[in-house]
Amino acid sequence: MAKGDKQEMIIDAALEVFRERGYANARMADIARRAGVSYGLVYHYFGSKEVLFDLIVETWWNDLYSMMNAEKASSDAFRDKLIHIIRFFLDTYVQRPNLISIFVSEVCRSSVYHTREGLARFLKFFSLCEEIMLEGQQKGYLKKDIPPHHLTYIFYGAIETFISVMVLGKEPLTKKRQERAVNAIMEVFMDGAKAA
Amino acid sequence: MAKGDKQEMIIDAALEVFRERGYANARMADIARRAGVSYGLVYHYFGSKEVLFDLIVETWWNDLYSMMNAEKASSDAFRDKLIHIIRFFLDTYVQRPNLISIFVSEVCRSSVYHTREGLARFLKFFSLCEEIMLEGQQKGYLKKDIPPHHLTYIFYGAIETFISVMVLGKEPLTKKRQERAVNAIMEVFMDGAKAA
Amino acid sequence: MAKGDKQEMIIDAALEVFRERGYANARMADIARRAGVSYGLVYHYFGSKEVLFDLIVETWWNDLYSMMNAEKASSDAFRDKLIHIIRFFLDTYVQRPNLISIFVSEVCRSSVYHTREGLARFLKFFSLCEEIMLEGQQKGYLKKDIPPHHLTYIFYGAIETFISVMVLGKEPLTKKRQERAVNAIMEVFMDGAKAA
Amino acid sequence: MAKGDKQEMIIDAALEVFRERGYANARMADIARRAGVSYGLVYHYFGSKEVLFDLIVETWWNDLYSMMNAEKASSDAFRDKLIHIIRFFLDTYVQRPNLISIFVSEVCRSSVYHTREGLARFLKFFSLCEEIMLEGQQKGYLKKDIPPHHLTYIFYGAIETFISVMVLGKEPLTKKRQERAVNAIMEVFMDGAKAA
C-alpha cells in the first residue's frame, strides 16, 4: 500500500469522526479504527489531534480563499460573482459534506476556534468579500449608502444559514433545490423581499 | 445568604465560564470557583453539567419564543415586527452578552447540540419566523414567489452574522451602531442592495 | 480519616515507589495503590508526578541545609562539626532509608536532575560546606594550601560513597558499623591514610 | 560507507544522546537521527535500547578493570598506582566526556542500574581497589587499623565527587587543574587535611 493511501484514509476518517462527534468528543481511537489503521500511525503522520484538525480546517480555508481570489480577479459580471460564491458553498455541501459540516459546527462559531488565528481566518474571508462588494458599489451595481462590510454580513449570513439548516437537518441537496436557493438569495439580496 | 443568591451566582458564573471556555472545556470546578462556592453545591442545585447548561440555553430559547410569539400576536406594522426581532438580538447582545455568546458559539452550530432536541428548538424558532413571513406575504408586504422558509433563512442569517462578528471581535455596540445595523438589514432585506 | 493522613500516606508510598523503581519507572498508579487511595486523589493533592517528586526532594535539601547552617553557626569544636555532618548522613540512612536512597539514586547524579535548579541545590550545599572548611583553615585546624572546595569534595565524596555502597548493597547499619565509618572517614580526612 | 562506520556512528550518537537525556528519556529515534541513519538500522545492529546501553557501559567497565589490573600487576611505587588511578578518571573525563558523564549520571548511582549485575560490576571494581589498598598496607605504606574497603570508599569517593562536580558544571579540565586535583586528593588521602 502506498504511503499516501493511509494518510488519506486517516484524513477521511477524521473528517467523518470530527463531523459526527465534534472536535471535543472525537477520539483519536475512533479515527484510527475508522481508518483501519493502528492508533500509533495517526500520531506517526499527524502528531496530535489538534494538528490533524487544523490540517482539515486549513484545507477548507485555502479552498475558500482560492475561490474568493479567483472571483475577485475574474472578469465575470458582478452578479455572476455573487452567484459563484453561493454555488461554491452549496457545491461543497454536495461534494464534501463532512468538510462543510465541520466548518459549520466546529469552526465558524466554535468558541474553541475563537483564538486570534481563528479570528484572522474570518477577517481575511470577510475582507475578500468586502472588496467584491466595494467593487460592486464602485461599478454602480450596489447601493453606496450601505457599508461594504454590512453587505458582506447580510450576503454571507444568508448563505451560511442555508448551509447550516441543511447540515442540521442532514438534508440532501438536489440540483433543483440548489438553484432555488441561489435564486432566493440573489433575488432578496439584490432586489429585496418587499412586494412590488 | 439567601438560597436564591447562590443559585443565581452559580448561573452567572456558569454563563461566564461557558462563554469563555465553551461547553466542552468548561470545568465544573471553574464554575464553582467563579461563583465562590464549593463544587458540591453546584451539583446540589443543578445535578450535572449538562443540566446546568441546558437550563441556561432554555432561558435563551424561552426568551426568544416569547418575543416571537409577542410579535406574531402584535398588531404592529409588519415592518416594525421585523425591526423588533432584529432589535431583540442586538439588545440581548448589549444586555446579556454572555448568553448570546453561548448561543452563537455553543448552540446555534454546535455539533454537540445537534441532537433531536436541539434540532427541534431551531425548527420551532424557524417555524415562528416563517409564520411572520407568511403573514407578510399574505398581507401584501412581501413577494410571494419566495418560500417563507427561504425568507426566514436570509433574514435570520443576516442577524446572526452581525451578532457573530461582534461576538468574535468582542466589539462594543453603541446605540448608533445598533441603529445602523438595523437599517442596513432592513434596507437590504426589504429593498435589496442593488443600486437604483 | 483526617486530611493529613492520606496526604502522608501518599508521600510515604511515593518514597517507597520512587526508591524501588526510580523516578522514570515509578508509576502514579503504583503510588496510589501502595498508599491505598484512588488514582485521582494523588493528583487531587499533588498535581503531578513531578510535583510529588520535587516535594520529596525538597524535604531532603531543606533538612540538609538546616543541619549545615546549624553546624556553621554552632560553637562546637571544628572536628565535631565534621563528625556531625557525617552522622547526619548515616542517621538519615538509618531513619529515612527511602529518602536517602532517592537522593543517592535519583538526585545526586541523575541526569534528570541536572537542571539549573538541580545544580543550584548542590552548589548551595557545597558552598555551606566550603564555609566550614574555610573556617577550619582560618582557625588553624586545616592545611591552608588546599582550596576549601577541594577539601569539600574529598570529605563529602567519602561520605557519599559510604552511603551509596550501603544503598546499593541494601546493608543494615548497626551503631557499631556507624561509628567505625565515622572514625575511618575522620581519621583519613584529618590525618591521612599513610602509615606513620 | 563501510559497515564499521555506521556502527560506530550509532555508538557515538548513543553516547551523546544518553548523556544529554539520560537512559530513560533517550529515544531510539533520537539516536538514529543523530547518527544519520534510520532507526531500523539501530535495531539491526544492536537489537534493543538496553543492549546498546549495556554495550556502552561494558566498554567503560572493561577499560576500568584493565587499568586496575594493570596497576595491580605493575611494579610501580604504591603511591604512583594511586596517582594513576586518579589520572585514569580525569583523563577519561577529558578524552571521553560522554562516557564518563553516562557513568556518573546513569550508572554509578542509578536505581535503574541497581540490578544484581550492576552491583556485581561495582563490587568487582571495589574488590580490585581493595587489593591495592591491602597491598599498600602490607608493604607498610598505609595504616593497618583502617579496613581496606573503607580506604577504598574514601579514595574512590574523592575521585568520583571531583568528576561529578565537573560533569554537573560541565567544566573544562585543563592540565593545570588536573594536576591540582591529583595533588589535593593525594595529599589529603595520604597525609590528611589537618594543619601541621
Place this chain on the structure above:
DNA sequence: GATGAATGAGAGTTCATTCAT
C-alpha cells in the same frame, strides 16, 4: 444547605520494537 475529599473511567500521547520492502 454546604463542603471538598475521594473516585475512576477515559482520553491523548509516547516510543520501543517489528517487519515488509
Place this chain on the structure above:
DNA sequence: TATGAATGAACTCTCATTCAT
C-alpha cells in the same frame, strides 16, 4: 544492509460525579 511505515502497550493527567460529614 538499510529504510521507515506500522503497531499497541503503557503511562500521565483530567474532570464529572458521588458521598460522608
